[in-house]
Amino acid sequence: MTTLRRTIAAWLTVLALASAACSGASGPGAQPQGAAQPAKPAGGSAQGAAPAGEPIKIGEIAEYTGPFAATNLRAYETLEWLVQRDGGQIAGRPVQFIRAEDQAKVDVFQSEARRLIEAQQVDMIVGPINSGVASSAQQWMNQQPTVWIIPEVGTVHYYPGDNAVRSVATSWHMALPDLGKYFAETHGIRKAVTIGLDYAAGRDFVDGEVQKIFPAGGIEVLRQFWVPVGNADFGPVISQIPTGDDVMVTGALWSADAVRFMQQATDFGLKSKVKLIVFPAAFANDDVGMDTLGPAAEGMYVYNEMPPPDYPSPEYQEFVKAFRQQFKVAPGYATKGYITYLQIKQAVESLQGRVDDRQALVRALRQPLKTPIGEITFDNCGNAVRTLYLKQIKVVDGQDETSLIKEFPNSSIPCPQPAEWKG
Amino acid sequence: MLLFVLSAGLSITFGLMRIINMAHTSFYLLGGYVGIAVWTQTRSFWLAVVVGAVGMAVAGLVLYSGFLRRFSKEDELPQVLLTFGVLLILADVALIAWGGDVKRLPPPDFLQGGIELGPLTYPRYRFFLIVSGLVMAVLLWLFVSRTRLGSLVRAGVDDAETAQSIGINMPLLFVLVFGFGSLLAGLAGVLGAPYLGVYPGLDFETMLLAFAVIIVGGAGSIEGAFIAALVVAAVDTFTKTYLPGLGYFSVYAPMALILAFRPNGLLGRSL
Numbered sequence: 001m002t003t004l005r006r007t008i009a010a011w012l013t014v015l016a017l018a019s020a021a022c023s024g025a026s027g028p029g030a031q032p033q034g035a036a037q038p039a040k041p042a043g044g045s046a047q048g049a050a051p052a053g054e055p056i057k058i059g060e061i062a063e064y065t066g067p068f069a070a071t072n073l074r075a076y077e078t079l080e081w082l083v084q085r086d087g088g089q090i091a092g093r094p095v096q097f098i099r100a101e102d103q104a105k106v107d108v109f110q111s112e113a114r115r116l117i118e119a120q121q122v123d124m125i126v127g128p129i130n131s132g133v134a135s136s137a138q139q140w141m142n143q144q145p146t147v148w149i150i151p152e153v154g155t156v157h158y159y160p161g162d163n164a165v166r167s168v169a170t171s172w173h174m175a176l177p178d179l180g181k182y183f184a185e186t187h188g189i190r191k192a193v194t195i196g197l198d199y200a201a202g203r204d205f206v207d208g209e210v211q212k213i214f215p216a217g218g219i220e221v222l223r224q225f226w227v228p229v230g231n232a233d234f235g236p237v238i239s240q241i242p243t244g245d246d247v248m249v250t251g252a253l254w255s256a257d258a259v260r261f262m263q264q265a266t267d268f269g270l271k272s273k274v275k276l277i278v279f280p281a282a283f284a285n286d287d288v289g290m291d292t293l294g295p296a297a298e299g300m301y302v303y304n305e306m307p308p309p310d311y312p313s314p315e316y317q318e319f320v321k322a323f324r325q326q327f328k329v330a331p332g333y334a335t336k337g338y339i340t341y342l343q344i345k346q347a348v349e350s351l352q353g354r355v356d357d358r359q360a361l362v363r364a365l366r367q368p369l370k371t372p373i374g375e376i377t378f379d380n381c382g383n384a385v386r387t388l389y390l391k392q393i394k395v396v397d398g399q400d401e402t403s404l405i406k407e408f409p410n411s412s413i414p415c416p417q418p419a420e421w422k423g
Numbered sequence: 424m425l426l427f428v429l430s431a432g433l434s435i436t437f438g439l440m441r442i443i444n445m446a447h448t449s450f451y452l453l454g455g456y457v458g459i460a461v462w463t464q465t466r467s468f469w470l471a472v473v474v475g476a477v478g479m480a481v482a483g484l485v486l487y488s489g490f491l492r493r494f495s496k497e498d499e500l501p502q503v504l505l506t507f508g509v510l511l512i513l514a515d516v517a518l519i520a521w522g523g524d525v526k527r528l529p530p531p532d533f534l535q536g537g538i539e540l541g542p543l544t545y546p547r548y549r550f551f552l553i554v555s556g557l558v559m560a561v562l563l564w565l566f567v568s569r570t571r572l573g574s575l576v577r578a579g580v581d582d583a584e585t586a587q588s589i590g591i592n593m594p595l596l597f598v599l600v601f602g603f604g605s606l607l608a609g610l611a612g613v614l615g616a617p618y619l620g621v622y623p624g625l626d627f628e629t630m631l632l633a634f635a636v637i638i639v640g641g642a643g644s645i646e647g648a649f650i651a652a653l654v655v656a657a658v659d660t661f662t663k664t665y666l667p668g669l670g671y672f673s674v675y676a677p678m679a680l681i682l683a684f685r686p687n688g689l690l691g692r693s694l
Contacts, residue, residue: 064523065514066624073523198667228663228670230628232619236664239543256622259525263620269537269544292527292620 055096056348056355059116059146061127063104066230068255070288071333072129075151078337079126079344081326090345091353102128106136117146123355124149126340131155131201147361149343151336154201154281159417160382163358165365167339167376167384169305171201171252173411174280174388175208179303180217182390182406183248187276191220193241194251195234195261198226205252205280222247231257234264243273254282259289266296280304284393286332287323290400297400303390305411306335307373308402311389315372330401335373342371374409381415424556425615427652429629430636431563431645432607438580438643438691439600442491443499445506448630449513450479450605454612455621456521459528468531475613476606483605487598510626518623528616548617555614563645576600580643632659635674639681641691650689 060079062072076099083095098120102109109128116122124147128134134141134150135157141148142161150158150166154174160166183189192214196206210221225237241249249270253261258279265271278301284290286309290297309320309330319338323331331338347364348355355361366378376386387409391402433447458475462468486509494502529535530548537544567573578586579596587593612621619625632655640651655674662673681688 064623065518065627069518069623070523070525198670225664226667228667230624231663231670232628233660233663235546235549236660256525256620259527259620263527264546267535267537267544267546267548269539288523289525289527289620292525292529294529 053093053353055094056090056353057096057098057120057122058344059113059120059122059125059127060097060099061102061109061113061116061125062129064099064101066104068104068129071255071282071285072152074285074288074333075129075337075340076126077327078323078331078334079341080337082338082341085322086345090348091351093348093353098122102130102133104130104133106133109133109137110140113141113144113146117144122146124344124361126151129153131158131204132199134158135200145358147358147365149340149365151340155204156413156417156421157200157204159421163362165343165362165378165382167343167378167386168336169384169386169388169411170413171204171208171280172413173305173384173386174205174303175212176388176408176411177212177216178408179390180213180215180219182217183213183276183278184217184219187248188246189217189219189248189275190246191222191242191244191248193223193225193247193249193274194221195225195227195237195249196252197254197257198228201281202226202229202252209250209280219248225251227253227257229257232260234261235268238265238268238270241270241274243270245275247274248276248278249274250276250278250280252281253279256289258283259293262293262300263296271299276301278302282306282333284332284391284400284402286330286401287327287334288332290332290393291329293400295395297393298395300393301390301405302393302402303388303408305384305386305388306332307389308391308404310396310401310403311373312404313372319372330399332402339369339371339376343369379412379415381413381417383413383415385410385412387411424552424559424652425611425618426629426632426636426656427556427649428559428607428614429611430633430640430652431559431648432604432611433633434637434640434642434644434648435567435576436601436604437637439576439583440597441499442487442494442601443503443506444486444491444601444604445503445630446486446509446513447506447604447608448626448633449510449517450482450608451612451615451629451633452517452621452626453482453513454479454609455528455616455625456517456526456612457609458613458616459526459621462528468528471528472610472613476610479609479612480602480606483608484598484602486605487601491601492594492597510630514623514626517626521621523623525620525622526616527620528613530617534617552614552618560645560649567645572599632656632674635678637688638678639688641688644688644690647688647690 060076064073080097088094098116100112100116102112116125126149129152131153134153135155138158148164150164152168154170156170156172194206196202214221222242281304283302284297320331343365346369350364351360366382369376374387376384378384387407388411389404390406392405393400394403429451436442436444454475457478458471461471461474490505534548534551537546567576575591575596579593583593635655636648636651639655640647658677659674663670
């Protein structure tokens with residue numbers, strides 16, 4: 001009997017550890033590569049004099065393990081790399097990046113953010129990235145004595161407070177009626193099937209498609225599927241999808257789930273049985289997972305605020321070239337780090353490096369931002385007004401890359417936040 | 424079938440040695456990464472499978488010989504904490520070595536694409552996984568039930584002290600079994616890489632499923648692991664497809680039931 005009790009106790013310990021580790025689709029709380037490391041001056045690429053004085057401390061918070069690890073890390077690595085290219089400084093002040101992992105859990109996010117604010121005394125925090133975390137912690141974030149820069153929270157249930165600014169296109173930005181007209185008129189789409197990740201952002205994106213995009217194109221919704229984040233097997237879903245040459249498969253999948261879906265959709269022959277497979281947001285990133293897919297991804301569409309590598313801007317092409325040299329892939333999700341870098345750089349330079357005044361910093365971060373991929377402005381709610389890009393995945397020099405199909409400018413979200421979106 | 428291969432190694436290890444190896448799925452993760460690294464260099468899927476599996480067997484032997492053999496089998500909690508620590512360390516090592524991107528191992532050409540079954544298309548690689556899993560289940564069953572080494576393993580599972588007293592070299596058997604269990608984890612990792620991909624956090628995602636299989640099937644039982652793998656995978660897949668809201672914790676239900684009413688599992692021996 002004692003042995004039995006010991007066995008059950010041991011198993012319960014195992015389960016407690018396993019479930020603690022697995023909850024939130026995240027892994028260890030240990031900090032990843034590059035954590036808490038200051039941006040190092042970039043040797044010969046440094047511009048201007050060596051930075052001096054107290055560093056500007058920038059916290060970076062996200063989950064660094066689990067299905068979203070790759071994209072999150074890519075965004076922050078890009079931000080850090082771009083600052084390093086400038087000699088590790090902005091406006092003559094050295095920059096120190098401090099990463100913290102929230103494990104996609106609100107309580108962990110709050111304790112880690114508090115550590116960044118109180119112990120590390122950061123000047124600003126980039127993140128959170130997880131929509132569920134951001135919308136749940138919104139009130140708490142609004143009360144903190146720091147500035148939040150949100151490069152990726154797609155849910156409409158989160159709106160920036162007075163101390164925050166969001167540069168990402170939300171689910172609402174992407175719910176453009178013009179997209180529905182385009183799919184119907186250009187590709188003859190009459191029916192749609194949606195597959196969505198079953199959490200806040202996934203639900204938001206699919207709701208936007210169903211309520212805004214499909215009606216504009218007269219597109220009928222045939223079936224809707226929901227899968228949890230970290231879904232390994234899309235086979236049961238794919239095998240139930242109605243097919244036809246006027247059917248599009250869309251919804252909301254991204255990161256590791258999108259990579260698995262793309263591969264399995266090809267294995268099950270779905271690509272040849274429907275007219276279009278097209279997803280919003282970070283479904284197919286040139287820099288995360290695309291290089292492993294090969295023909296599986298070819299022909300699929302994606303639309304979001306991240307321009308393709310062939311975006312016809314000389315300045316952007318310079319960035320693409322440098323990025324390829326540094327990371328050996330084309331930029332995709334990295335453009336979130338790129339825009340965040342431009343945004344911080346413009347704001348800090350306009351303040352001549354003085355970031356102590358939080359209100360002034362937020363105002364500076366919300367100034368119109370002229371970028372090589374078009375101008376981004378910010379409304380009174382701190383949300384971006386910006387261009388969306390419809391892209392198709394093509395094989396370029398033996399590698400899958402997205403290619404520009406069409407631009408949809410001035411995409412925005414209602415301000416103030418509609419009552420039905422408030423938590 | 425993938426879950427069975429992964430869990431069978433854990434089941435044998437725990438059944439014989441009473442070691443709750445939380446780092447077992449680290450070998451699954453690393454096996455996948457090593458396989459992809461080998462493929463990148465050689466473009467040989469089969470070499471990737473061999474090196475990934477054997478590499479994890481070696482890693483398992485290092486873990487056992489270097490750390491775990493110091494514990495007596497009654498030290499469950501220290502074992503759990505030690506191997507959980509190893510799991511965390513290896514997760515970070517993998518993140519540093521291979522980054523956060525999703526990696527995928529391309530299967531051989533003849534296993535790519537699908538087989539047409541009337542209006543349906545079924546992926547060839549999945550057929551391959553099903554067939555190879557069945558073959559492996561039969562081979563493992565034959566090994567455990569029909570070979571001399573298998574009988575020694577069974578003797579060790581039933582009563583290690585008595586087996587030792589009649590001349591069976593249990594320490595050597597322990598080493599071999601732990602290495603074999605790790606080999607199976609590495610093998611599952613490489614075979615799963617074309618299907619699931621490999622990425623940070625995969626070790627944690629599979630850990631829960633693997634332990635669910637052991638709890639449901641019973642430690643030390645190949646048959647139990649086989650049946651439980653089918654049950655757990657079916658429950659997990661069907662709830663994620665038809666009741667996605669329950670998908671995050673559906674595997675807890677069979678575990679809770681088994682722990683409540685049959686703590687040794689469906690086919691596990693009394694411990």
